[in-house]
Amino acid sequence: MSSADAVTTVGILGSGIMGAGLVEVVARSGRDVVLRSRSRESADAAVEQLSAGLTRQVDKGRLEADERDAIVGRISTTADLADLAGCDLVIESVVEDMAVKKELFAQLDDALEPEALIASNTSTLPIVEMAVVTSRPERVCGIHFFNPAPMMRLVEVVRPLTAADETISTALAFAESCGKDAVEVTDRAGFVVNALLFPYLNSAVRMWEQGTASIEAIDTAMQGGCNFPMGPFALLDLVGLDTSMAILEALHSEFGEPHLVPATSIKRMVAAGHLGRKSGRGFRAY
Structure with missing residues (x-):
C-alpha cells in the first residue's frame, strides 16, 4: 500500500475560498471529504457554491454530469469536530492567527484517532508551534495549497523539526495523488x-x-x-x-x-x- 492509499477520508477545517477549494481538490481525487465550519450553514453554503461552479463546468462541456454528482456526493458537512474522528488526514485552513490555530490543533488532537495526520494550509506561520500543542508532533506537517486550489498545481509540503519521515512521505504522496506538483520545504517563514x-x-x-x-x-x-x-x-x-x-x-x-x-x-x-x-x-x- 502506497502512502497515498493510507489517506481515504480527509477533513477540511474552514469554509472560506481556500477551504472550499481544498474540498473540491480532495473530492475530485476520489476521497471522501468532511468540511467542518463553525456553523453547519456556512459549510453547506460553501458546498452549494462549489456545486454551482461544477454545474457551470458541465454546461460548458468541461465536466460530465455524473462526475459532478460523484464529486458532490463524496462531500459531507459538519460544525462538530467530533465528526472528523474517522479522518485519516485533517487540513486546517482557517484565519492566519497562531493563537486560533494552536487552540484548534489541540482540539483536533483530542478528536482524532492517534494515527491520523494533522496539517496546516498556512502560507507563512511556523508549523512546529502548532505541532507541539498536540500529543503527536511527529504526525503534524504543513500542506500548503495555493489559491485557487483546484487550478494551481503547486503544493508546498512543510517539514517541521518534529515531523516523522513517514508523515512527510504520506503528505507528498497525498498531494501528488490529487494531481499536484508537490515540493518538500523547510519550516521557515514564507517557505519557498x-x-x-x-x-x-x-x-x-x-x-x-x-x-x-x-x-x-x-x-x-x-x-x-x-x-x-x-x-x-x-x-x-x-x-x-x-x-x-x-x-x-x-x-x-x-x-x-x-x-x-x-x-x-x-x-x-x-x-x-x-x-x-x-x-x-x-x-x-x-
Whole structure:
C-alpha cells in the first residue's frame, strides 16, 4: 500500500475560498471529504457554491454530469469536530492567527484517532508551534495549497523539526495523488514561494511610492518584461492587502531585514479597509 492509499477520508477545517477549494481538490481525487465550519450553514453554503461552479463546468462541456454528482456526493458537512474522528488526514485552513490555530490543533488532537495526520494550509506561520500543542508532533506537517486550489498545481509540503519521515512521505504522496506538483520545504517563514514573492511585491509598492512609475506602468512592465501572468499590484489586490501585510510582517519577524517591513501604502490601505478584490477596492477599484 502506497502512502497515498493510507489517506481515504480527509477533513477540511474552514469554509472560506481556500477551504472550499481544498474540498473540491480532495473530492475530485476520489476521497471522501468532511468540511467542518463553525456553523453547519456556512459549510453547506460553501458546498452549494462549489456545486454551482461544477454545474457551470458541465454546461460548458468541461465536466460530465455524473462526475459532478460523484464529486458532490463524496462531500459531507459538519460544525462538530467530533465528526472528523474517522479522518485519516485533517487540513486546517482557517484565519492566519497562531493563537486560533494552536487552540484548534489541540482540539483536533483530542478528536482524532492517534494515527491520523494533522496539517496546516498556512502560507507563512511556523508549523512546529502548532505541532507541539498536540500529543503527536511527529504526525503534524504543513500542506500548503495555493489559491485557487483546484487550478494551481503547486503544493508546498512543510517539514517541521518534529515531523516523522513517514508523515512527510504520506503528505507528498497525498498531494501528488490529487494531481499536484508537490515540493518538500523547510519550516521557515514564507517557505519557498512567499519568501521570494512578497519582497518583490513590497518593492513594487515602494517603487510606486517613490514615483518611479505608475501602478499601471509597473504592472505592464512586469507582465511584458518578465512574462508574468499579472503585475504586482494586480496580484496584491487578488491576494488581499491584509493577507499580504500579515505575510510581510511574519517574514520581517523571522528574518529582521528592513526591506520586509510592509510598505506604508499597504498599511494605510489595510487600515482604511481597502483590501483588494474582496472588499471592492485596493490599488484599483473593482
